[in-house]
Amino acid sequence: MMPRIDAVDFFYASMPEITDEADGSQDALLVRVVAGDHVGWGECEASPLTSIAAFVAPASHGVCQPVSASVLGEHVDGQADIARIAALVARNSMDLLQAPHTFSGIEMALWDLLGRIREEPVWRLLGYTAAHAKTPYASMLFGRTPDETIAQGRSALERGFRAVKFGWGAFGAGTVAADIDHLHAAREAVGPDGILLVDAGQIWGEDVDAAAARVDALQDVRATWLEEPFHAEAYAAHAQLASLAATLRIAGGEGAHNVRMARNLIDYGGVGFVQVDTGRIGGIGAAKRVADYAELRDVTYVNHTFTSHLALSASLQPYAGLADHRICEYPAHPKRLAEDITRTHLVPDQDGLVHVPDAPGLGVDVDLAAVHPYLRDVEITVDGDTVFVSPEMVRP
Amino acid sequence: MMPRIDAVDFFYASMPEITDEADGSQDALLVRVVAGDHVGWGECEASPLTSIAAFVAPASHGVCQPVSASVLGEHVDGQADIARIAALVARNSMDLLQAPHTFSGIEMALWDLLGRIREEPVWRLLGYTAAHAKTPYASMLFGRTPDETIAQGRSALERGFRAVKFGWGAFGAGTVAADIDHLHAAREAVGPDGILLVDAGQIWGEDVDAAAARVDALQDVRATWLEEPFHAEAYAAHAQLASLAATLRIAGGEGAHNVRMARNLIDYGGVGFVQVDTGRIGGIGAAKRVADYAELRDVTYVNHTFTSHLALSASLQPYAGLADHRICEYPAHPKRLAEDITRTHLVPDQDGLVHVPDAPGLGVDVDLAAVHPYLRDVEITVDGDTVFVSPEMVRP
Known part of the structure; x- marks a missing residue:
């Protein structure tokens, strides 16, 4: 059989x-x-x-x-x-x-x-005995102006998000002063208690100085992480920047297309958060191996997900059982297609938390x-x- | 214009x-x-x-x-x-x-x-003032038996090759004793003065012990390098093995699909030879950047080429001007297709050396x-x- x-x-x-x-x-x-x-x-x-x-x-x-x-x-x-x-x-x-x-x-x-x-459910097949709810963050682009950034961030808070990630747009490509304005706008948007995350989308290549020029401001606004400051495999640049930061941690990993690349970013890049795209790294088994390694190395695992709730469920399974790895990326403004792919949606509960499905398999119906x-x-x-x-x- | x-x-x-x-x-x-x-x-x-x-x-x-x-x-x-x-x-x-x-x-x-x-010629556009002839090595599979390995190696020597690389086949997948027999056969085939290279084709994954069990034999037969013992990004495994070897050097790099991956193999993997496939790493400009870095780090650059003489010419340009980087991979037994692709062939001279073309561009006609x-x-x-x-x- x-x-x-x-x-x-x-x-x-x-x-x-x-x-x-x-x-x-x-x-x-x-x-x-x-x-x-x-x-x-x-x-x-x-x-x-x-x-x-x-x-x-x-x-x-x-x-x-x-x-x-x-x-x-x-x-x-x-x-x-x-x-x-x-x-x-x-x-x-x-x-x-x-x-x-x-x-x-x-x-x-x-x-x-x-x-x-x-x-x-898949998380049980992976050996977890419980699935812990995650705090979703809304990913959004920086606005064209600081006011737009504030408006976008507020709209996420109104929808119940307690964590917001801003990224891409003009961030990192213009002056340090312009970026500082955006960062303060972002903190204002999420309020004093909101979790603020920043994504640079590899904008600085391997230029540590360019990234370092933003570290003070990122720490002033209490950003939890700075994501992908550099090319995915520029480990030395990541490590240098990590060593310059006091409270800010470096995040990355979505570019990893096998377990070893994610591990290398931890071992050589000194990231504090490893972000794994289950749709790219080789699937759930590969992602689980990264989660195990992250746990071992005191690095926090985070999913990378920008598409459907099928992909979202698959991306949560590998670390569903890790209670201390609390944040999850949540497609906050997906295109209609991504919503229509599944009948089931992983809607945050009244406390704003996302639950990994308990139903068999990935627990979502296409x-x-x-x-x-x-x-x-x-x-x-x-x-x-x-x-x-x-x-x-x-x-x- | x-x-x-x-x-x-x-x-x-x-x-x-x-x-x-x-x-x-x-x-x-x-x-x-x-x-x-x-x-x-x-x-x-x-x-x-x-x-x-x-x-x-x-x-x-x-x-x-x-x-x-x-x-x-x-x-x-x-x-x-x-x-x-x-x-x-x-x-x-x-x-x-x-x-x-x-x-x-x-x-x-x-x-x-x-x-x-x-x-x-492209090498002059790259800034080199001279192109140095290279010593080609013939790549061949280990035979099914040590005798077959000897026969294959001798045929390469009869064709004028002074360097031979054996690889793949059953090597690394069976017993250490069987591999030792093949290694001694390989040395016997190339004679006491021949350059002997060995390619493991990633067979040991990340298993340093399995590779280490062959190091003494590799050194006994005076192999110049052991190529790709592990997965391309398993840097720690490469570095551990390199530290266990006295005369043997570790080679790798064909899996690199950008400059940073090749540099990481040097910086974290401790390879002594970095092998770059110009058809995979992003082309000649990317390969040249690796050659520059190898020179800086006292690592020897080698091309990785298994196909046509168009690919061969393109793979030699990035290090044509580096006199101390002498060995080149040469498609010794290509399929007929690979020979037919070009009218021009980079035929070794009477001393067995391969010359990078002097003609404009890549210097070969398709x-x-x-x-x-x-x-x-x-x-x-x-x-x-x-x-x-x-x-x-x-x-x-």
């Missing part, structure tokens, strides 16, 4: 128009894994067409095989099988760079499928009918053979 | 059958960049279909744009423009993991194009007519619109 993976279906959905905003909720690549009578759902982060190609591409050589080669036909009888399949992908797709994005969605779907078979209007119809042929075509329902 | 990039054409070629060997010469993704009347050629490493998708994929958001968005229409008036375009790709495709593979081939083609306009029989016909449609179709000559 060991189910085998019979099919992996990719649903590429997007808003009618994609803007240049740093808003990752504008499209989605949903993954449905079918094994016998069982179904599970996951979501890959970023560039749906490229991630589909990584599943169906003709092999280049022994360790540059498509993700499909390590997934289709494999048994999924338990957690160990998911780890085994992950190791197969890592080996057989070693030279296929996009593979971790593609596999992340598949891996989530395997946990969802297994949880539904076992009638257990609403494929609601996604239908957003679906994009992809076809890929090689030498006249169709190697990928969007699942039937996409076509009129 | 500043040429703009009018077109980027991808030619996906492969052998009729792709085997599971770790032989990267079984397929190729050639890139032709056209700017006004000028043309340049490059080659991307690995998974042609996925790398094409990264060029044409619909944007996901502001920093997950396809590579095309940062390339088409841009000026290429000089070296600074190539660096500027590289920075655009890094920013605009930050969340598109496959992008560095795609861009690497384009970047090479831009150097080739610029060199042809200037009538200068033979598109010879490639024709290998071309694969790809078409990608999104919502019925063709976003990619193989260049016209692919079709009958």
